[in-house]
Amino acid sequence: MNVLHLKAVNVPDGHTPALYVAGQRVNLKRNEFGSYSADVQTNAQEAEIVFTRELELRAKLWWLYAILSFLVSILGIFEPPYDRKCIVPVCAFRVRTEGETSVQIALNTPAQTGEAAAVTGADAVMVRNEYFVDKTARRRFAVWLAVKLISWVAAAIIVCVVLI
Amino acid sequence: MQKEVSVPAAxxxxxxxxxxxxxxxxxSVVCAALCFCTFASFMTMAIVLLFGFVFIILSFGTVFGFIPDYFSRLLNVAEITGQVGNFLLQHFMLLAGIAIGGAVVAFVLLLLDKQHKHVARLVVSGCIVALVIIGIIVFFGGAA
Structure with missing residues (x-):
């Protein structure tokens, strides 16, 4: 049984990291220094690792979650805003797994383009390594913002009509 | 050429x-603030009246020469703060309940989040529960 020790450092605050090994999501543990680590056991000789982040607006039922939180937060007044920039890191690489292998993924500062991370500790064959703007999430953010503003205007009109 | 890797829909x-x-x-933070405004608004009214009367004394009554309706103006401000205080007092238990309930829910849900630390929110939630309970005791003590 081969063991992969994976560690992600410099993960920006507010980003929820997501790590996939051979297509399976792996639970990451946060340590007191703000790094995330996971130990994965595998029989395979080689593993494909994908590091990315979760975006709330990319969830399947994002519209349901958005409506529920909008209502619970009293028309969005007490609601924390969604990520406006929607910058997503994708660091996908293959690494040979022989015995115990340690891999460290050090993220770069988020930017709309450019390399997402530097991978050290093992001979990694990079497949994809970039930051990109998730256009779907950006579009959903715009829709959410528009619906929120229209709701506020409608609520203000209703309150004025009721008071008058 | 990079292989197309589909980003999982997280x-x-x-x-x-x-x-x-x-x-x-x-x-919970807003409701806790409103709970304490219940006490603060009465304090505000008391402070407004106190300063108003002190000013009359310090000016030896000459303020009425400059501002003939000074007294009625003073009582109007006090009336408004009193109305606000009355409204908050009538709904104090509702506000306190929402503050405590919100703080407890926030504490539990944020404590269960293993991906991020929410130390400040957890500490403030704990303080809100404690302070609002003290406020309820004071409220019932005052009512008794």
């Missing part, structure tokens, strides 16, 4: 629960 129920926790925290 975003799970856990993230939504954390969002609900933050909303509950925000609600």
């Amino acid at each position: 975003g799970s129920g856990n993230t939504f629960l954390v969002r609900i926790g933050k909303i509950a925290f925000n609600l």
